[in-house]
Amino acid sequence: MSLKPWREIATPHKDVLEGTFKQSEFAADITQVANGTATAEYQDAEMFFSRTYITEGMRLLLISVAQRLAGLGGDPVIQLQTAFGGGKTHTLLAVFHLASRKVGTDKLTGIPPVLDEAGIQSLPSARVAVIDGIKLSPSQPRKYGSITANTLWGELAWQLLGDEGYQMVADSDADGTSPGKEVLTELISKAAPCVILVDELVAFIRQLELGKQYKAGTFDSNVSFIQALTEALKAVPNAILLASLPESELEVGGTQGQRALNSLEKYFARVESVWKPVGTEEAFEIVRRRLFENPGERAEVEGISRQFSDFYRQNAEKFPVETQSNEYFERLCRSYPIHPEIFDRLYEDWSTLEKFQRTRGVLQYMAIVIHRLWNSDNKDALIMPGSLPLEDGNVRNKSIHYLPQGWEPVIEREVDGTRSAPYDIDGHHTLFGSVQAARRTARTIFLGSAPSTTEQMIRGVQVERILLGAAQPGQTLGVFEDVLKRLRDRLHYLYSDKDRFWLDTKPNLRREMESRKQNINERDELLPLLKTRVTQVFGRNHQFGGVHVFTPSVDVPDDYGTGPRLVVLPTNTAYSRSETNQAFSAAEEILRNRGDQPRQKQNRLIFLAPDYDVVGRLKEQARIFLAWQSIATDIENGHLNQDLSHLNQAKRNRDGADQSLAQLVRETYKWLIAPVEEFVKGKPTLNWEVVPVSPAAPNLIQAIEDKLREEEWMIYEWSPIHLRNVLKQWYLKEGVNDVSALKVWQDCCHYLYLPRLVNDSVFRNAITQGIEVEDYFAFASGKEGDRYLGFTFGRNSIATVDESSLLIDREAAVAYRENTQQPTPPTAEPGTAGGEPGGTTIPVGGASGTGTPTPTSGGLGGAATTTPAATKKQFYGTISLDPVKAKMDFATIMDEVVQQFTAKLGVNVRISVEIEANSQDGFNESMQRTVKENCNVLKFSSAEFEEES
Template identity: 35%
Template sequence: MALSNYERVGKALEYLKNGLAGFIQREVYARFDTTSAQQVIQEFTGGDRILSGKPISQWDVAACLNFMWQKWNEIFGRILGNAERSLVSELREHRNRWAHQGAFTSDDAYRVLDSAERLLTAIAAPEADELEKMKTELLRIRFDEQVRNEKRKGLSSTIESAAATSLKPWREVVTPHKDVASGRYQQAEFAADLWQVHLGEGSDEYRDPIEFYRRTYLTESLKGLLINAIKRLTGAGGDPVVQLQTNFGGGKTHSMLALYHLFSGINPNELVGVDEVLTASSVTSLPSVCRVVLVGNKISAGNPQIKKDGTVVRTLWGELAWQLGGKKAYDRIAADDERATSPGDTLRLLMNEYSPCLILIDEWVAYARQLHDQGDLPGGSFETHFTFAQALTEAAKTARNCLLVISLPASDSTGSPHTIADDAEVGGERGREALTRLRNVIGRLESSWRPATAEEGFEIVRRRLFEPIRDPAHFKDRDVVANAFAEFYQKEQHEFPPECRTVDYEKRIKAAYPIHPEVFDRLYTDWSTLLKFQRTRGVLRLMAAVIHSLWENGDKNPLILPSTIPIDDPRVQSELTRYLSDNWAPIIEKDIDGPNSLPLQIDAEVPNLGKYAATRRVARTIFLGSAPIADAAHHGIEDRRVKLGCVMPGESPAIFGDALRRLAGKATYLYQDSSRFWYSTQPTVTKLAEDRAEQLARDPDAIRMEIEARVRDNLKSSGDFSRIHPFPHGGQDVPDDRDTRLVVLDVTTPHTKDPNSKAVQAAKRILDFRGSVPRIYRNTLVFLAADANRLQDLDAAVRRYLAWKSIVNEKIQLNLTPFQATQAEQQLKTADTTVQAQIPETFQWLIVPTQRSPSDSIEWLTLKLSGTDPLAVRASKKLRNEEHLVLNYAPTRLRMDLDRIPLWSGNHVSVRQLCDYYAQYLYLTRLANAHVLVSCIQNGLGLFSWEQDSFAWADAWDEETKRYRGLRYNQKELKLDPDNPGLLVKPDAALQQLQRESKPVRIEIEPPSTTLKPHETLTFHLKAFDVEGRTVQSEQPLWSATGGTIDARGVYTAGSSVGQYEISAELHGLKAQVRVLISEDAHPSVEDRPFSPSAKVLPTRFHGTVELDPERVGRDAGRIAEEIINHLAIQKNAKIKVILEIEAELPQGADDSLVRTITENARTLKFKSQGFER
């Protein structure tokens, strides 16, 4: 029964769990002692009731992966590398997706199988073989699906050139191998597996010696390796130890297979190319050779292997001995194998006994990195292993007819002698150490060996993919094609690179036929720089997919050029993009070779280009030549090389030049720098800005934040508003104060012509409630809203600005050229200016709540703003002009409001209450702040026409005496504040009390007691006071005097007799008297003056200090003003100074905002001195 992809993934995870559990168990107990290891496990499982107490063997795959991830640096990073760590991370994600019933495509399932197999291979787990089989089966299924769904004959991606009519198509000259032509090859088949062949498994092209050599091109280096092997194993000389060292996929294992099959016992004359090797070696036949194959990632250092004859093999040297001579040979080193000690010279004896022998060791580093320092594994300790390595190389050197061939990963030779090897093959810290140690041991004895050259690579690929040309006529057809191309390049030499003009280029075309040399140059030069491409192996995989697609679709071109590679074929595209970053697929779809791609659109629009599919061919060529080096310092290919990859004999290079220009002008991801062109994963600057602006449409929060930031900056000029509340989230963000403020509504609530627009609705909610509490001071809020239509334009402008801003900020990451960077900065300035201009054009609606009278409903007035001032300034000007905001209020208008509504509470109203009224009720005039009303009251109290136009003032109403205390009028110097408890009094009520209390209750004579000479004259005056101590007008009193005479006007004339006398006055029953001293000495000293009560010296200065409650300053200050200061102020010629001193201690310190606020307010309030101290 067929498995679903979900079931495949589940099965793979089960294999992964089985393989990891034993590895984790082994490494934990190798890293720690038993007690510590149990503690580490307990720490991991203690919080999980399912895992707690379970042995590692019973953990699920999630626990195994999570444990490896968490303990990587502590345990597993020493054995495995970053590549394996990435696999662990990836598999954790796949497992979570599987556990949550996620869907898996065939590609997804293959990725899981491949990643799990790679991880298990790295730890030499046998479960890796099962996953390899599952991968193979899935690939077969995918191929069958592709065959069934492939209906591209009519809509073929194959491009037919003009040369197809004059030159024979390649398909009529050469034939692909059957597995390539049918597409039934496996990607894994291009990766030689020495162990699989040793077990008698694998495909024929690797397992069968004849088929292997038929498809293998013997390079000069490989021939040298075979000749050296023959000489060594026949006793004719040769190097005893050979180290094969290349990058990943460089042909090390393939070379070992060539040696393995050469000495397989088959007649060497049946092996293609071997006859030349035998001749060069001066031999006609080959001896019977004992072959030993040791593959490090297939042999576990922790699990002994039981052979068919019952032999239990634990170490690498045990495996070597058993393969040499079975149980008999193994018994010679059985003790060393059991104790995991190096067998020493016994190896030489075995080699001599079973000579000639060929020992092939592949992936040795993968085996060595599994070993521990303490030697607790059956395979031995890390240190012992290198003792064995040294003994092995020395034994191979001294033994008769023994060849030891070892493959090691290549290193980056650009650094120090201790350079770092490819992590994909080496692994972690322990792997690097193992590689270094092996190099040191082997390096003293190794023979040099080099990989295939690029030219040899042509023949390697050709032989692996195509059947050999056998018909002599086909050789002639090949030569005709090569000559036609060479002559074409000579004729149009200025259109193509210089190397195309040489005679050698024609030879290269013949050598690479039917693949154009430019394809190989790009693959071997550019694509081979990618770590995962694996040089020849990557070329084989890609070209196998290309040839299959072209063969199936009947390609009739004379050569396979970069421009004829069917990138739109899913299999080809998958091979190309697997080595690149994930974001290339949509770029191919859009700008290179998708069904609706730009090149196809241009070809469809321009018939002259569409005739040759010129734009599509140009795009394919540029992609092949630039994609792998998109991030390089010198990227792109020249226009001449683009034409080399496109143009065939019989076609005009100018057509493709036109296609190139059109494509460069419209493509999103195609860059141009002079004559060089390249595709990049980053869009071009202008198009990039457009795309980013379009993407920002899906991120309204970013747009809103930018608009809000700019509006806030604009609102720094607050106009006539006491405060501004920009973009509140609700009424709770707008305080309930008595000063008029501007509320700027959020962009999500714009205004339209609808009287019940979103803006009006939002304003209503804020006006009615502060959070969940009804708002009190509702006559203090006006609202500013954005226009809904203009907001769309602003949104687009802000998106463009943010797009350009992101490009300028990322110009280094985007690798912008100086020209592009300058262009981006200029565009950013323009976009910024546009946004700044559109802000006031968008926020143009003032929404003002109004009410005609207390009985009318609230109306919402909308006013349109204009002008160039900042928003708040424009709004306050508009409100002032429309009388919806008043900065100066006339006392007469206040008197009208008091009488019309009315606002009197009986015969008076307090200043505090009146300020509250104007802040609360929408039917009253909207004042800028409470100080406007206070100033109005002060002006009204100073009017001479107060009886008709304003009001009187009283300090308080005395409920017991039913009278106003401190009642007065025409008080110009009275100082008030909004919280003053004083009262405005109706003029009628004030006049009634004044008339009632106008009679004096106390009289005084001035001057007080004095001294006169006989017959001297002095005028005395009478002062009358009311109950408040205020001076009142009175008629003349009745005067009387002794010691002289006094008339009705109070003029006193002293008599001639010296002595002390009295002057009296009487008014309405009130009496007052003073004493007069008549003396010849008119100015006696104070001490000489006789004591008189009337001459008492009165105090002339008052001072007092009181501490106020900082939370109730207004209340306490009001009481002090009423009960102390007011009494002092009514004294004649009194000069009063009140100083408020503030001292605050701040244990937590004052931040910059608090310091700035206090300092600015103190300066505004005219503090003489103020400051903060540290």
Template identity: 30%
Template structure:
């Protein structure tokens, strides 16, 4: 299938990455003054990229009727969430007003200074100067009516009212404030507008901004609702189902709907077979939604708009446009037929910044540690999935999907396994690969949480992170003590071998006729050879052939010590009463205590596998095989069986051996001589016991 950007062709500035954030920062005042980007300033370009939603059409029709004297509503209030399309609607009305032959008055609260009155600005824009409305108290409705009547038809657009009211509240006007006087002005303006046939007033209020201005501003907000409530109609410019169409129009110059449908049908077929479509949604409904949102999987818009969009500072439509612009540009070289949440590259600084601003800088480190870093858990999972899937980065795609599902301005967070599979998989692989990836991510990632069958990231370390921290604090002395303890547990007294663990000097190794298994702490063949020859300072050993050494394989030391650290970490976690663990985590600790104890045994047996034996030329070497699954034999028993199997130790001499080795050319041989030779001559066959 074709890459999505050959089917849905992005606007040139989006594809080339030449857009700036200002392109999506619509500003009514800049449009009014002719300083806005061309996309907003030029009416034709603006409407070419603007999808006329049903709400926007309704507002424009109402205002047009009013401007043309056909009894449209005199006052319209746009009350939307932050980024819900209000400013875009005001700009659309501004451009249309020119076509209707109406004057426009634009008042934007963020632009005006604290002591600048709205009534003075009204007169300035209509008359060219302020003559009659100079006072800090507003004119009456009749004076406002006379002014407006002279300039019919006219459209008055007021934006960012709360910002202005907050500033005006700090300006004293007699016993009141300028904010109080502005409330009076709004009431008088209302009366004047409704008495005229060809004047339209449109006021915008963004509900999500109220809490940022304090209790006083909230009271003014409620007061404005009462003032306008008698004559206004409240409009919402954008409905949820219209969002995909708006985004597509602003981001793409053209879309081949036939080719888009082919991709959508392929996905639906795959998703049905794999069982990854959202629960509770009919296949036909999801298909319809995907056709409407293509090239974006519906999940992309849902998560950005309805989860991230609930953060108070997230400008919904504008914010989503900005993020999707960055995403499209980042994927321009990728041959992906559609865009899912997994396609967000959180290693891309621009993309990451768009999300971090709402959740906190600490997530930079978390993203690096768990998702994007070269040695992050996700990258390790990518590699662990094997050559067939490694190039698809399924681990990273899965964790990226989870991350984007993890946050909202409310309580909703987390992704189900079905959600993750729908975004992280590709049409080329079975979705079960994602199952495997998520299982591995649970064991690898440090900030991934799960609850109620949903996965999400938080800034709180999970059990993996706690274990890692505890492991880092295990001392070398503790490792040595645990190694010795585990080693001694793995030894028995059921063989003829006399056991000597970690001798500190040669004198600790007895010089007698018993067979001895000397376990060395480090792999040192020279030390073993010296011990074979000498029992002390310069004193030669009488029974060198009785010494059998078991030494570690240094290449396995790191893995063995890691298993010690991990086991001790779980021991400490279980003992740490200051930790607040969930019941699920407590169960995991108990389970892992048993598991790490078993791993310790396995790693010990992998570690201690080299046998050194005295030989005529110095030292000969044997290597123990890895312990078979289920083998519960002790370490010294395994060594003894290996020695017997190789003929290095025998429990009895066969008739043929006596004839061929000891009686060749002789009539008899002393058994004492045979025994003495076996214990004193390096390389001779050893007897388990004198008997």
């Protein structure tokens, strides 16, 4: 069955359809009915009952009235006391029409079953007196021909028996004293069967100030009259009194009204039968009958209701528990075409507002809503909280009429209307706009939360009820859940706490956040945060010699290091596939220079650049995080006067922004850039190779290393064949037979056209594997004249890379071995580079590419032998510096002495600084504290002030 719109099944009454109804007509006026001047729907008994749903409370009351009038028992006095708008006056009208019998009971819809239950075949016609406390005045008598009625008892007597009745209480009416029980009993007995309807009695008596005489009597005389009247009715078996008393403070009307109510309740309580108020379920039918001429055929109503019920059951975890029962299906049927959630919110939440009358208020509100929806061709299957057309001026005005000041701009900006944020969200996102998800969600939150107050312990409407009020069968609930998050992040008057959301006239902290976000300093706050967050992504477990985040070129070391250096470019140097790339310019500046000096080890740098399309979002998210962080801190420190809910909101938003920032860091820093050089016309030309790193990879640094290995931008394992090819291409040619191994390694660190090795271990391993066989090259630990020292070719050996070690061309190595004058011993003594004790000196033919190396050992056999000098393995030096020029002198020492050691592989260098300062006058406490704090920050191992010894 298709989900037909409600407007194709149900038909509103003509006055609702055309908008010609008057709101005042919803307020039943018993005096107008008694005078014959009311509108037809209230004046005409047949029409009245056709539009009236006889509730359980009204049914029991009408049975009691019928039995009392027929002399078959029943209650003599019935007190109607319910909340504002609870249907009291409407009930009085039902009794009026039943008792006055201007139309046969068989023509009064719903009455024959009532009389059958009461056991009455024929209901006698009764006199009816109507006392309306709002219409009567204590100081203004009512004239009826020659009779002037001053008091309530004068009015009652005249209405029941005319001149005869009035004469029975004339003296009491003239002097304002109660006529007493006997007189009233006689009056009522003559008028019986009769019904006395008293409406708004408190409104009359509260006007009588204590101790003051009015034409209508005194406060005490009127209370005494009520006492006597209730007692008199007990003595007359076919007379009945119905009186309405207010329940809410708004109706009571101040201190005097409360005093009047207390007095009246004391006397009514002796004989009263309290009327049962209208239940929420019964209100469904009351409203439906008054607003809809035809609520729809039963089969179609059940079909639509079944689809909603099945939808709720299929998504049971998303909706309130009560929607899973068959009883909720029945509620859907009874309330059709209005969704039960509208009734629940209006009767449970809005009825708590002082100015909101229960049934009358719901009728007035829904009449305006239905009129607007009908004329705007609304296609919803049910009239739901999400259907409320709050963009309409009449609907909006009626909504805020019951609320405190300040709601109109909230609705206009954040709930509904062409200038509202939900309207904008629906308009810019097809997924949301196709079902009006943002507007329907915002309307539902408004209906469910607007009546709440800051004094409530638990505020707001739960997500499950938001979905209940906004989503229809066939729609995806995830769309509404997503738009709810979008609204929470954007609206200034929307609050949330766990799974509850509510709107308020007081702006939430989002406006404060927006203000602070705009004032964040990029250099002093934003960039330091981004540098910290980007740095945290990499951790410490990696093979890079260093990860340099937003580091200027002068601070990126120019050394061989233990691994390559990853340079993370700042946010203003983003990479884009289409735009002019600032990333390349920034990377080249660091690649070519270290501050003002040319960079030597260019092939030790790899770059990571931010994405041009994401970097703006990253900065924005960082500003949001800083703003929320500062707000939460200020609230905790008392610098921002907010309550606990705002603190929780600030912390929750801060934590959410923190997670989003972490995710955006990964999404932003995704472009891995490697510099390479190719020779064009004999000249090296710089090019850039770029690949993305997946933001979803669990470990960024590992993903970078994997990508470097995959692209062969970084060599983690180097085959000897590749080393031999490098040697042949760049070094061992044009008659050059050997080359310094250290030079080859260092050149691989210098030049971008050579392979980029992770570290020197990869280089040494390639040499070690290569000299195990005779296919690639040979190795020598040094060279003395024409002789190779520690010559190794085709044997297992551990190669070392230092200033004297050499790599020898394979053909030259074969020729050298053939010219060897001594056979190679079959075994090698451990610990010697060439596998021979002390090394072997053999004549060498051909040229060398390294000049004359420093001798390291003497030969054996027929060769000349030198006594090896003692090996110097440690250096220690001290120097005193002028304190004024210490900074300059220390830089010179680093360049001229320390760098000699750090440039050599395998050398461990330790530098310690000793500072000694003396003062004849001593150091004051301020200086001592400053120096100690600075030393602590700089991690001095010891820093103490001492007394002179």
